[in-house]
Amino acid sequence: MALNIYIDISSLACPMAILEGTEKSEELEGYIHDLIFVKDNLNSSLVQFWGDVNLPDLLVESGLYPLFSDIKYLLIETGLDSVYHPRDVNRVFELLVKKMPFSQPLINSDVTFENISMAPRMGISFDDDVKDAQDRAVGSLAFAHSIGEVTAGKTILFADIAEQGSNSAKVEGSVSTATWHRRHNGPDVEYPFDLESEFPYVRRISKWHESLDCCNEVEHCYNSGALAELLSIGVAQRCAQGAKGRSWRLGGELYNNFNALFLRNDRTASKAFFESCLDTIAMANLPQTHQLRKGMGGNSGARTQGNAVAWRRDIGHDYHLHYWEIDGLCEISNIVMHNDFSISRCSVE
Template structure:
């Protein structure tokens, strides 16, 4: 599973009661926060937040209260677009996410000597938020250390943008919920974490092959192919908002399993490319009508108004699919001489 980590500073509201806060500060906060609204609908990743976030926001008056928000929205003219409840509901949704600590299985960590490649970018933050960012980076690094087989990790924060964050530090102790997974300290941390400025940046960085290989449910395979199609559309200048409809047939994943297309990375890469070509209707010479018999004059196989098609995966394997009024239905992966297709 891909992990997306929210830094507490992402939610830190620049209160109008603070005389040093400008309208530009509020607009930057609002624009950055609202750009992550779509995270609420993501089902291909765990979205995690540090457990200290609610207390920090309240302690430093950085929770967006109704009256203060109303004033700020009016001053910027954004009250014609957003209402205070829109912002408060979004922040509250984030505050109710699963915590990083719960995901790892710890209560807290003791760390020191943290240095990162983005120290200059975040140096203007209040000391508490800077400490909390370092703590989040240590937690991410700890999670990667404890569970190296997990998928990718991404950081969401402010003032860093798209960056490969280099992290160095020491973890001196961990308070595990159950039995400790580390027997000796200090644990020296040397690693890299990807920070992204938008959800699109995260999607473009994810490896769909690895995601497919580590999927354990139909939904996981659907998400992996969705991301592969999304990436192809972006890389070829197409708008992923206009992604064609597509679906898996009820036997598709099982036929993939039978022929080794769930675990072999080379096969997975080829299959995802073939499925994406099918969905986007490119490389049409690789497609052939799936006919009722072996003769070229035999009619194309149909299921009501749906038409059966065959596309090369490679020399040995082929993808069979239905062209329907609701988009392409990926039906099965078969060997070369298998002309069947699940109805």
């Protein structure tokens, strides 16, 4: 798992704030994109969502959760009813509220706080019960970070932060008691236990990946699915910078090669591997590539499988990426050592 994303579920409540003109339209469309993003990534191999298990019920009681009529009214008022049907938006929201596994897998604990604060605060805090639930949730997150259960740099808050202009939130407080199951080695805990942790946050979760440094996350990909998702984000980032996109896929042995060569333990090599995959998809840095041949001689013909042609891309001197090109699609098959010229069969043919 590369990243944990804590969702303050009140941020998925329909934005009923009084806004004007295009600002209201942009806010509502951003909200819809957030709902769709969370739904589409519930089974992601790259990120894990979590939140307070009690907050959804509190939000229902407080009236903050949207009703069908609220969504319908806002879509009509902003003119977005021609793009989104209110019933569809409401259905996605209900799916998340009823089906999303809101839990706290980062730390299995029962924590009692003497005091807890967050700066800047989450925006929806006028209901005391909701405010207390928000504080307990981020306090538990800070406690998990302080005892070594999570890394702040790998955890993102998705919350409606009241103060704009900052990109991180500081959580401070003191824990008086806690019952929890340790999963990783960490410091002994003596109470009262003082907390001070800082976490990056995003206002729009559907845009969280735009600033993600994908190359630094490769070492946290523990299966092929996570690697493919991370590559998809990297490709999207390159396309946003002007690169041309095209169809691609990962061969079944690529992640196994990555794992067998222990590249996760070599940050420089893992970053170079990831960049080479992106270059292959974008057809960039072509001087680093040449066709794989049937034999060792320079006059030996290109290695093919049906219409697929095998290629080799240099990753420095020690490693090489082997891939197939077929009808505008590339299949990245293997990463190998310098003297290895093998390539797995193309799955497309």
